[in-house]
Amino acid sequence: MSDDPPVIYSRVAHFGYGDTRFCGYGVRADLVGRCGYWSTISLALGGPRLSRNDERILDGLSVASVNAEPRIWPLRLSRVLASEGSALVGMAGAVLGIEGGLMGASAMDGSARFLVSLRQLAEAAADPEEAIEAEVLARLAAGRRLVGYGVPFREGDERVLGALDLVEVEDFTRKPYWKLAATVERIALTQKITLQMNIGAAMSAICLDMGFTPEQIGPLAALLLLNNMVANAFEGAEQACPLFRHMPREFVEYQGPVARKTPRALAREAE
Amino acid sequence: MTASSSHREGPIDDNDWPTSFVSRVLSPDGGRVHGYDLESDVARNYTHPELILLALTGEPPDAVSGAGLDKILTFLSVAPPLDAPCHAAGLSRLTGARPAATLITASIGLSEAARSLLEEHQALLGWLDDPSGPFPRAAQGVTGEDRASVSRLEVALRPTGLSVPALRHEPTRDQALLASLHACGLRRAEQLLAVLVIAALPTVFAEALAVPPMRLDTYPLKFPEIRYIEDEADER
Numbered sequence: 001m002s003d004d005p006p007v008i009y010s011r012v013a014h015f016g017y018g019d020t021r022f023c024g025y026g027v028r029a030d031l032v033g034r035c036g037y038w039s040t041i042s043l044a045l046g047g048p049r050l051s052r053n054d055e056r057i058l059d060g061l062s063v064a065s066v067n068a069e070p071r072i073w074p075l076r077l078s079r080v081l082a083s084e085g086s087a088l089v090g091m092a093g094a095v096l097g098i099e100g101g102l103m104g105a106s107a108m109d110g111s112a113r114f115l116v117s118l119r120q121l122a123e124a125a126a127d128p129e130e131a132i133e134a135e136v137l138a139r140l141a142a143g144r145r146l147v148g149y150g151v152p153f154r155e156g157d158e159r160v161l162g163a164l165d166l167v168e169v170e171d172f173t174r175k176p177y178w179k180l181a182a183t184v185e186r187i188a189l190t191q192k193i194t195l196q197m198n199i200g201a202a203m204s205a206i207c208l209d210m211g212f213t214p215e216q217i218g219p220l221a222a223l224l225l226l227n228n229m230v231a232n233a234f235e236g237a238e239q240a241c242p243l244f245r246h247m248p249r250e251f252v253e254y255q256g257p258v259a260r261k262t263p264r265a266l267a268r269e270a271e
Numbered sequence: 272m273t274a275s276s277s278h279r280e281g282p283i284d285d286n287d288w289p290t291s292f293v294s295r296v297l298s299p300d301g302g303r304v305h306g307y308d309l310e311s312d313v314a315r316n317y318t319h320p321e322l323i324l325l326a327l328t329g330e331p332p333d334a335v336s337g338a339g340l341d342k343i344l345t346f347l348s349v350a351p352p353l354d355a356p357c358h359a360a361g362l363s364r365l366t367g368a369r370p371a372a373t374l375i376t377a378s379i380g381l382s383e384a385a386r387s388l389l390e391e392h393q394a395l396l397g398w399l400d401d402p403s404g405p406f407p408r409a410a411q412g413v414t415g416e417d418r419a420s421v422s423r424l425e426v427a428l429r430p431t432g433l434s435v436p437a438l439r440h441e442p443t444r445d446q447a448l449l450a451s452l453h454a455c456g457l458r459r460a461e462q463l464l465a466v467l468v469i470a471a472l473p474t475v476f477a478e479a480l481a482v483p484p485m486r487l488d489t490y491p492l493k494f495p496e497i498r499y500i501e502d503e504a505d506e507r
Contacts, residue, residue, distance in 0.1 A: 006495040070341035071283050089375070096379070105414040153282035173490045255292040256298070257306035263332045264316035 012044070017188060041223060045216040051062055061206060061224055064162030064197050068228040074098045075232040084245035095222055102132070102147065105225060108221030111148030112214035114205040115177055118184070132180070136187045148181070148201025149188050159199040175209035194263030230247025276397050285407060296326070300402040305329050308338050323469065324455060328463045336455040339433030340466075343451045346424055347470030356380030356471065360479035367484045371441045374433055378468065385467035389460050394458065399437065399453040406440035413443050424451065 010047045014021040014226035023043035031040065038058040039050040050058070070079060077097050082090025098104045116130060125131030139146060151157045164173075172178050181201045203224065207217050236244070261269075278284065297304055304326055307313050311323055313331075321337035324346075332340075350357050360377035368376075389396070394407035424447055425438055437450030449463065457463055483489065 008497045009500050010497050151293050252294050254297040255293050256295045260306040262307050265312045
């Protein structure tokens with residue numbers, strides 16, 4: 001093992017006098033008043049400083065994807081965790097609590113990876129359209145989820161409609177990942193009518209077309225969707241709802257094993 | 272803001288949903304786990320490590336498994352203070368966070384470390400379920416420290432009667448402990464994940480609590496060096 005002390009290299013920041021460097025820029029010298037929040041997030045994710053237009057797209061996506069319905073599961077989670085009075089715990093806990101699953105930021109991450117792998121498959125194929133169709137149909141036949149597709153209980157994902165308002169104005173619908181996502185939807189709908197694109201695929205496609213990678217899209221999506229968590233965590237902490245801290249027992253249906261005694265308890269009784 | 276008295280339509284409002292919550296392990300009052308009364312039965316007749324086995328497997332363990340887990344939990348509570356869970360929890364405490372936030376941080380760190388450990392040992396977990404093939408050797412080899420610790424584990428387990436066949440294959444310390452948990456009846460990754468976190472949480476949290484809050488001058492900010500670079504020249 002070398003005797004040299006370990007050095008970790010970072011492109012993130014240096015705390016200086018009078019100004020701080022951040023991802024290659026002086027915060028006061030180059031960023032304040034010259035770029036917005038989403039640029040700093042893009043830089044933080046190892047991406048470029050964004051144009052004002054791209055910042056506007058991400059702003060718009062964050063707004064279009066708002067569905068802060070308190071009753072749906074991740075936001076319910078946020079409220080339950082916040083019920084002891086801490087909004088921060090509710091926010092952070094809800095983001096962490098659904099990590100790796102099929103909702104929220106993890107769904108965006110999964111959807112982005114799916115679209116990237118599909119594009120790679122298509123680019124390597126002699127007949128890209130046939131390859132895409134075969135892959136999508138094979139996944140569905142094998143019972144695998146198409147991450148980013150599926151809109152239960154209604155005819156379409158209202159958040160996608162909002163995102164479409166954005167991207168049609170910006171001409172995103174001509175871009176490769178949006179076109180791919182739309183192709184997957186067309187194929188999926190021949191198999192099952194509820195397999196429309198949801199905000200997962202829409203947001204992933206837009207972010208991929210903006211140049212973000214799947215690795216960047218997971219954390220980016222968490223921030224894009226955070227307004228939903230914040231709303232429920234903040235109100236949840238304010239209300240500190242006793243029902244969420246201690247749900248009355250009469251609301252619980254027990255489906256586990258019947259009441260029974262352990263072998264040692266039975267042995268004691270037999271003595 | 273006035274509350275609307277009119278019905279609002281939507282996918283939740285217009286569809287049927289269950290009208291009760293379901294519990295599958297704990298009774299509605301929390302007093303029974305898998306049907307066994309915690310206060311009048313389990314507390315009288317079983318140790319806490321045995322309760323852990325009962326909770327995670329669904330059935331009361333035998334005395335050998337319980338006694339074995341008791342020893343294994345202590346070995347699993349070994350937590351180097353500069354491993355990520357303890358380091359992160361200590362930083363939380365240092366910033367003046369509430370103890371609950373420090374405990375959350377410790378739990379996150381331990382869960383991530385446990386997840387990573389289990390991913391690294393996929394081959395071992397497969398072998399434990401089906402030991403017909405060769406014992407999977409650890410990529411980094413077995414160190415002297417591994418051998419010494421595994422020897423101490425064997426000594427600790429001997430009075431319990433717990434048989435851990437993998438210990439005959441010169442495992443690393445981590446392999447030995449995972450195999451020992453498997454021998455206690457913990458076969459699924461989720462069960463192992465829980466025990467890995469439960470075991471180390473007290474020691475990790477204790478170390479974190481010993482950090483003086485807001486004594487920022489006690490933390491070596493410049494070690495290891497984190498060197499900011501903007502271009503290749505900065506790396507030289």
